[in-house]
Amino acid sequence: MNRYFFYNFILVSFINLMLYVPHILIQLRYSGAVSSMLVGIVIGSILVYMYSSALARYPEKGLPEILKLHCPKWLVSISMVFFAAMWWFATTIVVVAGAILINRFFNPDANVTLLLAMLVLACGYAATRSTLSVMFIVEIGLIVNAPIIMFVMFKAVRSPQLNWDAIRVVANYVTKMPTLTSVAAATFIFTGYINLSIFNRLFPPNFRFKFRWIYPLFGIMILFITFFVPIGFHGTEGVNQYIYIWSLTADSMLMQYGFIERILFLFLIVYLNLTLVYTMSGWHQAMELIKSCFRNSKPEIDSPKTLISNYVIVGIFASLTILYHMLTNEKINMYITSFWLVFRMFIEILTVIWVFVLSRRRSTAA
Amino acid sequence: MNERIRLLFAEAVDIKLSTLQNSEMTIEIAFIAPLCEVNKINDFIIVPFSKAENSFQNQLDTNPDYKIIEDVAKWQELLLRGNVLIEADEIIYSFNVSRIISIENPQTQVESAIQGPQLALSEDVFISLNLIRSMYPSPDLSVEEHSIGSLSKTPVFALFDQRRVDPTVLDNVRTKLTTINVEMLHAAGELEKLLIGRRKHLFPTVLITERPDRITKALSRGKIIILLKGNMFAIILPAIFFDFMHAVEDDYDAYWMTRFLIFLRYASIILTITLPALYISVVSYNPELFRVQLAFSIAGSRSAVPYPSFVEVFIMLFMIETLIEASIRLPRYIGSTATTVGGLILGQAAQQAGLVSSIMIIVTSVVAISNFVIPVNTLSFAVRFLKYPLIGVAIFFGITGVAVGMFIYITYLCNLRSFGKPYMRIFGKLRPLEGDIGQVNTE
Numbered sequence: 001m002n003r004y005f006f007y008n009f010i011l012v013s014f015i016n017l018m019l020y021v022p023h024i025l026i027q028l029r030y031s032g033a034v035s036s037m038l039v040g041i042v043i044g045s046i047l048v049y050m051y052s053s054a055l056a057r058y059p060e061k062g063l064p065e066i067l068k069l070h071c072p073k074w075l076v077s078i079s080m081v082f083f084a085a086m087w088w089f090a091t092t093i094v095v096v097a098g099a100i101l102i103n104r105f106f107n108p109d110a111n112v113t114l115l116l117a118m119l120v121l122a123c124g125y126a127a128t129r130s131t132l133s134v135m136f137i138v139e140i141g142l143i144v145n146a147p148i149i150m151f152v153m154f155k156a157v158r159s160p161q162l163n164w165d166a167i168r169v170v171a172n173y174v175t176k177m178p179t180l181t182s183v184a185a186a187t188f189i190f191t192g193y194i195n196l197s198i199f200n201r202l203f204p205p206n207f208r209f210k211f212r213w214i215y216p217l218f219g220i221m222i223l224f225i226t227f228f229v230p231i232g233f234h235g236t237e238g239v240n241q242y243i244y245i246w247s248l249t250a251d252s253m254l255m256q257y258g259f260i261e262r263i264l265f266l267f268l269i270v271y272l273n274l275t276l277v278y279t280m281s282g283w284h285q286a287m288e289l290i291k292s293c294f295r296n297s298k299p300e301i302d303s304p305k306t307l308i309s310n311y312v313i314v315g316i317f318a319s320l321t322i323l324y325h326m327l328t329n330e331k332i333n334m335y336i337t338s339f340w341l342v343f344r345m346f347i348e349i350l351t352v353i354w355v356f357v358l359s360r361r362r363s364t365a366a
Numbered sequence: 367m368n369e370r371i372r373l374l375f376a377e378a379v380d381i382k383l384s385t386l387q388n389s390e391m392t393i394e395i396a397f398i399a400p401l402c403e404v405n406k407i408n409d410f411i412i413v414p415f416s417k418a419e420n421s422f423q424n425q426l427d428t429n430p431d432y433k434i435i436e437d438v439a440k441w442q443e444l445l446l447r448g449n450v451l452i453e454a455d456e457i458i459y460s461f462n463v464s465r466i467i468s469i470e471n472p473q474t475q476v477e478s479a480i481q482g483p484q485l486a487l488s489e490d491v492f493i494s495l496n497l498i499r500s501m502y503p504s505p506d507l508s509v510e511e512h513s514i515g516s517l518s519k520t521p522v523f524a525l526f527d528q529r530r531v532d533p534t535v536l537d538n539v540r541t542k543l544t545t546i547n548v549e550m551l552h553a554a555g556e557l558e559k560l561l562i563g564r565r566k567h568l569f570p571t572v573l574i575t576e577r578p579d580r581i582t583k584a585l586s587r588g589k590i591i592i593l594l595k596g597n598m599f600a601i602i603l604p605a606i607f608f609d610f611m612h613a614v615e616d617d618y619d620a621y622w623m624t625r626f627l628i629f630l631r632y633a634s635i636i637l638t639i640t641l642p643a644l645y646i647s648v649v650s651y652n653p654e655l656f657r658v659q660l661a662f663s664i665a666g667s668r669s670a671v672p673y674p675s676f677v678e679v680f681i682m683l684f685m686i687e688t689l690i691e692a693s694i695r696l697p698r699y700i701g702s703t704a705t706t707v708g709g710l711i712l713g714q715a716a717q718q719a720g721l722v723s724s725i726m727i728i729v730t731s732v733v734a735i736s737n738f739v740i741p742v743n744t745l746s747f748a749v750r751f752l753k754y755p756l757i758g759v760a761i762f763f764g765i766t767g768v769a770v771g772m773f774i775y776i777t778y779l780c781n782l783r784s785f786g787k788p789y790m791r792i793f794g795k796l797r798p799l800e801g802d803i804g805q806v807n808t809e
Contacts, residue, residue, distance in 0.1 A: 003794060004803055102766050107651060110763070118763060122770045126777040132804045136780040136791040141773075143792060204801030261657035269769055276773045301804055304783065 001203070002210050004135060005052070007142050008199060008281075009192035009215055013222045014149055015278045016188050017246045018094045018101075018271065020337050022226045024185045026239050029170050029231070036178035037223055040186025043349075045216040051193045051352045052209045054359040059205040062299060063197035063355070064292035070358050077293040083197070084286040086347060091282030092321045093337050095119055098275035100330060105247055105268055116325050120318045123276055127283035127317075128310040132302040134284045135202055141277035145270045152267055153225050155253055162232035170231050184342040189223045190215070194348055198285040201301050243334070287313045367453040371396050374442055381445075388418045394453040397463070401448040406463040411450065423454065432459040443519065466490050472598065476743065477577050479615045486576040491523060491595045494578075498525065498591070502582040506530075512543045514560075515551040522557070523593040530588035535604055535785045539590055554599040557592065561603070568751065570744040571784035573605035580614050604784035606791075610745035611635070634736030639752045639775075642679050643760035643768045645729050649675040651764030663725075670720035676761045678722045682730040683753075685712055690734065 016022070025033045058066045063083075067076045099116035107115070126137060156162065193215075230249045231239050242248050250267035260266060290313050291297050328336070368383040375381055383396045395411060415422050426432050435444065435458045441451060448464025466489075474486040487494040499507065508528040513519050522543065526536060539561070546560045554574050562571055575581065576599050581591050584602045592601040602609075611631055616624040649668065653661045671678055689708035696704055712731070717724045733753065740746040752775065759767030782789035796802055 001797070001801075001803060106766055107764055115763070115766065118759075118767070118770060122774050122777075125774060129777060129781045132788065133777070133781045135803065136788060137777055139792055140776055140780065140790075202803050204803070204805045206801055259656055259660055262654075265652070265655050265765075269765065272766060272769050273773065276770065280777075302783075304786075 001207055004139070004199065004202070005193075005196065005209065006211075006214070007135075007138050008195040009048075009190075010146060010218065011138060011142060011274065011278055011281065012192035012195065013189045013219055014146070014274055015094060016185075016222070016226060018097045018275060018278075019090070019188060019341070020097070020243070020334055021185045021188055021341075022230060022245050023243055023334070024338050024341070025182055025227050026230065026245060028179060028182045029227075029236070029239075030173050030176070032173075032176040032179045033182045033227070034171055034174040035176055036182035037186045037227065038174070039178045040183050040189070041216065041220055041223065043183070043345075044187045044190025044219055047187070047348065047352050048190055048193045048215045049212060050356045051196065052212060054352070054356040055196055055200045056207075056209055057359045057362065058200070059203055059207060060201060062199075062201040062288070062292070063351075064289060065201075065299060066355060066358065068292075070362075080289045080293050083347075083351070084289040086344060087282050087286040087289070088317050088320070089340055090344070091123075091279040091286075092317075092324050093333065093340070094275055094282075095123065095279045095321060096325045096328075096333065098272060098279075099325070101244060101247065101268065102272060104244065105264065113322065113325065116322060119276065119279070120321055123279040123283060124314045124318045126276070126280035127287060127314050128306055129284070130300070130302045130306075131198065131201060131284065131288065134281060135199060138277055138281055141273055145273050145277075148266060148270045149274075152250060152253075152263055152270075153229075155255075155263065156229045156233075156249065157225065159233075159253060161252065162229065163235065164232065166236045167228045167232045169236050170228070180342055181338055184345040185338070186223060187345050187348075188341055189226070190219045191344070191348060194351070195281065195285065197351075198288045201299055243330070283314055283317050286317065367394050367451065367458060368396055370438070371441065371445070371451070375445075386412070386415055388415055388422070390418060390422060391454060393422070395450055396445065397450040398445050398448070401446070401465065402450065402463045403465040407450055410461065410463070411452065426452070426454060426459055432461050434458070435460050446519075474577055477575060477580075477614065477741070479577070479613070479618070481618050482614055483577065483579045485578065487578060487581075487593075487598045487600055489596055489598045491521065491593050494593055494598075494600070495523065495525075497578045498581055498585075501578055502527075502585055507585065510540075514543065514546050514557070515548055517549040518551050520551045521595045522551075525585065525591040525593065527585050527588060530586065531590060532588055532787075535787070536590060538785050539592075539603065543592075551594070552596065554592075554594055554597050554601050557594060558601060561592075561601070569607070569748045569779065569782060569789070570610065570742075571605060571782060571789060572601050572603040573609050573742065574599050574601055574744065575742075576600070577614055583614075583617075604787040606784060606787065606789050607745075607779060608790075610742040611740065613741035631739050631741070634739040635749060638733050638736040638749060640756060640768055640772065641729050641733050642683060642753050643756035643771070644765070645726065646675045646679055646757060646760040647764040647768055650761075655765070664723075667723040667725045671723050672720070676757065678726050679729075679757060682712070682716070682722050682726050683733075683757075685716075686730050686734050687750075 025037070027033075028036070055066075061069075064076060064080055067079070096116065099112055099119055102115055103110055103112045126134070129137075226246075230245045233239075233249050233252045234242070234245075239245065247264060247267065251262060251264040253263045254261055255263055255266075287310060288299075291309060292299065294309070368385070371381070371383060378398075380399045381396070382399050383394070385392065385394050387393075393415065395407075397407065414420070414425060432452070435441070435451070441458075444460050445451060447462075449460045449462050452459040452461060472486050472488065473484050485497065487497065495509070504527065506528045508526055510524045512522045512524065514522050524539065524543065542561050542563070548560060551557060551560075558570070558572050558574060573580075573584075581600055581602065585591060589602055589604065592603070594600075611628070613627075616628065648655055649664060653665065655661075656664070668675070668678075685708070689705065689712070692704045692708070693702075712727060716722050717727055737746055737750055740749060756768055756771045759771045761767075763770070776790075779790040780788070
């Protein structure tokens with residue numbers, strides 16, 4: 001049962017590559033990225049602990065239901081729409097970056113908008129399914145793809161081309177003060193817990209969160225690999241020249257005996273799958289959050305019929321995503337993303353504290 | 367009584383109506399001769415009545431097999447089900463003498479197992495029930511009878527273990543069985559469609575089987591079995607995807623070998639779905655995906671082929687599908703000829719004529735063979751279809767399209783429900799105390 005929480009956590013921590021997290025960190029590698037990562041790990045772990053222990057007091061309930069118990073309805077509705085927008089934005093960045101990545105490395109002659117439309121349609125279909133189905137799809141997606149990512153990471157760390165000196169040089173900048181942007185980027189690795197806001201509805205009353213020490217450890221591992229391995233491959237200066245830094249890092253490796261020789265292709269297919277799964281999960285949650293604002297909404301985890309409102313809401317998300325892609329370019333997208341990461345960190349800290357305080361107040365009152 | 371029966375039925379010579387008389391009393395009997403066991407009528411009615419050693423009225427009163435019928439409306443149905451109607455002293459009795467023609471205890475044919483029971487269900491539902499009852503001797507086994515079909519009035523039996531069955535599924539099935547509205551029902555496949563209730567479905571969500579061991583195992587897992595009169599197949603429900611990938615022998619053979627076989631099945635199901643689409647995307651979009659030597663040999667084998675890869679794929683798939691279809695439908699003796707001729711054409715001539723590349727021939731045969739590895743036929747049919755949409759997206763989007771297509775298939779499968787149970791999900795270790803995901807009160 002705890003694995004269902006773990007899936008959400010690793011999904012988000014893997015997807016950080018699509019949100020330009022390594023690029024943002026590497027840009028600031030001489031000016032505070034390393035110490036920010038340490039701070040980010042602490043903040044992230046604390047948030048995981050706080051949020052999971054707060055939600056453990058409300059089994060079978062999602063974030064909207066919990067807030068509705070304690071707060072006035074208008075406040076809940078406003079914050080739900082706001083959260084939904086945040087979720088939509090995260091997935092939009094990921095799926096747009098995914099489409100561009102495929103266009104860059106896989107189908108250079110394809111039309112990006114067309115590719116994006118296909119991805120968006122697939123994710124839209126998947127996001128309108130019931131919460132339970134979405135959870136199962138996340139599970140299967142991760143069980144298929146996570147071993148391959150682990151394999152790529154293992155291969156990268158064990159590669160003889162990895163220059164440990166470069167890594168040591170950058171690690172020595174740990175004394176520089178942390179910066180806000182890089183702390184925000186580092187905490188993103190840990191932000192999988194926020195997916196519980198909807199998926200907590202699925203957990204039965206006797207469910208207990210266990211093995212919570214795994215989350216910080218896993219997050220530290222992913223974060224360090226994400227940041228240091230590209231530096232080891234491309235050198236302290238060369239690493240700053242690439243935006244899709246991890247695709248190029250993956251392309252630096254070869255599988256000598258595999259009949260797919262370049263790891264890049266493996267990496268791209270796997271990340272395409274993860275992008276689809278992440279976008280589906282994000283849109284589904286945003287959709288559920290918006291649905292909770294309707295007057296006679298009832299949280300349903302496995303309704304036999306797909307409601308029309310599902311299609312309408314996700315349809316709006318999908319068209320907004322395509323619109324976003326048409327109005328922005330990669331440069332603006334990157335710029336917005338780094339702002340969004342900072343903004344997201346504050347919102348999440350606020351949310352976690354809000355729910356945590358509510359849950360404590362409830363237990364003292366009872 | 368006999369006059370009224372004559373009015374109830376159309377003119378038919380095989381309805382026997384007669385009046386018997388002995389020293390004690392006069393009775394009228396009526397039956398439809400071809401449906402009845404004439405020996406039984408003689409032994410139980412005519413001989414004891416005419417010998418008159420014991421009082422026949424006494425026999426009617428004591429033997430519970432003679433049932434008193436009060437409702438005239440039931441006469442027709444009883445006669446059509448092979449009963450004799452007896453009128454004695456203004457009281458109507460019915461007596462079941464029905465004669466069912468069926469294959470006695472046939473061997474398993476559709477799902478054969480090398481070890482394990484060789485006996486299949488019978489077309490006589492009582493023999494099937496006997497098999498199941500003797501393999502599942504539990505007092506909790508509950509048997510319900512329903513009748514489906516306004517014209518065929520097919521008796522349908524629902525079996526379940528009353529302690530282990532999931533009550534919500536049972537309710538669901540009961541309401542389905544009582545609300546089905548058709549004229550004729552003869553085959554388990556027909557009932558499957560009616561039970562699912564969806565007009566367009568791709569994946570089977572109930573399992574049709576002829577093996578009693580599969581049935582008893584399903585019973586012990588709390589599933590519901592539906593038996594049909596005159597049909598040697600039973601329906602198991604709810605069924606999930608993994609049931610269809612499971613051969614009964616997996617439980618009988620050595621552990622590691624069966625794990626390997628299961629792995630083989632999943633690998634081949636993935637191959638059979640994706641291989642044609644991957645061929646198109648590798649040849650037409652990303653030849654650099656494979657290592658150089660392999661890419662060259664694929665390109666070299668295609669050098670004689672004058673048109674794009676998808677035309678080639680369509681030609682070969684058309685040939686192989688027609689070949690499979692032909693060898694299934696043809697009589698057994700001609701069937702082998704068809705496969706030989708077809709195999710020759712596919713193997714050599716097509717490639718030498720420059721119609722297709724030699725790699726494509728390998729792809730085609732891998733697709734066909736790995737499709738036959740799936741143990742249950744209905745799933746194998748569903749999977750046979752799955753490659754075509756993927757080919758469609760591969761033509762336009764290459765490998766990206768294949769990946770997205772697979773994602774959509776997984777979504778579709780995860781979204782399916784078999785009588786409220788998730789059709790595809792990964793089962794992990796489950797602590798009953800903690801409960802399963804999604805087991806929450808939804809008021």
